[in-house]
Amino acid sequence: MRQWYAALSMVLWVLPPAAVRATGSVTAEADVLHEVAQIRAETGLSGSGVKVGIIGLGILTWGNAVASGDLPSDLQVLDTEGGSDETIAFAEIIHDLAPNAALLFSYARTVLDVPDAIDRIRAVTGAGEPLVILLLENVEADSIFEDWVSAQAAQEAAADGILVIVEAGDHGASHYRGAYVAGAGDLHDFGGGKTRATMELPVNCPLQVTLYWSEPAAQITSQYRLLAYNEEGTLVSVGAFHGAYAANGLALASYDYVRRPQFEIEKLSGQDRTIDVHAICADHDVKGPMLEEEQRVATGSVIGAAAAPGVLTVGALDSSAPVGRALYSPHYYSNHGPVEIFFPDTVFREKPDLMALDGQSTTQWHPANGTAVAAAVVTGMAALLAEHTGEVETVQLKVRLTDTARDLGEPGYDRSTGYGQVDLRAALDYVPVPAFGAAGLVLIGLIVGALAVGRCSQARANAIGGRV
């Protein structure tokens, strides 16, 4: 094979070899499926001059990935390497897609650590230097009825002109939300007197179930708890109020594999509130616990920093489910919008923003799945885009990516797939809409009608502060 390439060296020499190469022992499939390798070859883009900050749980043994060529040796670890290897896979994907981008790792064990993690990245980034941040959240411990610490920090960074990319989350099929209805024994009535919900696990995984209720942080006056049972109906776990994350009430019931776990929500004291439950597999390469259909509520499952209006929120597409030429269906577990904030005021926001493929090969997981993986894919692409445009403003990069996305699902923006599938080539070719005065806008409105203006202005509204 090498000799065959040598015979074609005169032809290949016109391409910039350093920009074409895939990095390391394994390469993320998105490099081909999202045409990133081809675009690097055509344009010479490689992420040069762009910094990518990655906030996650840990990058402990990243030296192994350096040895295999899957991470750059000049990766900068800010503060600490953390306590796990979880973030290595995401860094590898970005390195595959944007091999010359400078990678920075900043540790955040919980959402409480996110503000400092963002600050550490910003502290080593020069003014005007292109910076993209991938924020990988520990979403089982975040606020959902208000913008709490991580959402506030991410929004602040976005407002300062940094492109912050956040996973939409993977509990779209295991999410329930509804107003508490008193049933037998103060258990929540899911409807028709049914007080117990059942969850299916597609594969063996330790499950973490989280219950919230709608009270503002530091003003919790009601108490609820989560009761979890195994398939035989034996109580296996009680989720108690988690004071460390006192946003909206947080009860965790975490236990090992039970094939068909069942749940009850009990009100112990206080007011009837809106309750919200979701479950995730604690093994990060396993996705997809699923509530039985009558309790499943996909809408409103985007939470935490992913709900911040200025960030780019990314959902996951399934490479085994094409719906057209290089176009794919969303995974059933990818979270849906809209975001509904209760405090201090009621606010609705359209999320997610953008979709990309998960199912990426790394040295850690084969394949790595979930919306965090899709967010890493978009982060690698965004590094190439930032190099191409030289733009460091969130609004410009976000508008380029959302305005040029390929529509999926229901026509136009929808709450499952946002603006659609990321299209790097179109984002690179994007010509910004010229700024018109009021008279110009009226004229355009008369000529092309509201429909043509609608999509672009919706994208811009989302990019600059969210639709409320």
Ligand SMILES: [Ca+2]
């Ligand atoms: Ca690699």
Ligand SMILES: [Ca+2]
């Ligand atoms: Ca659509």
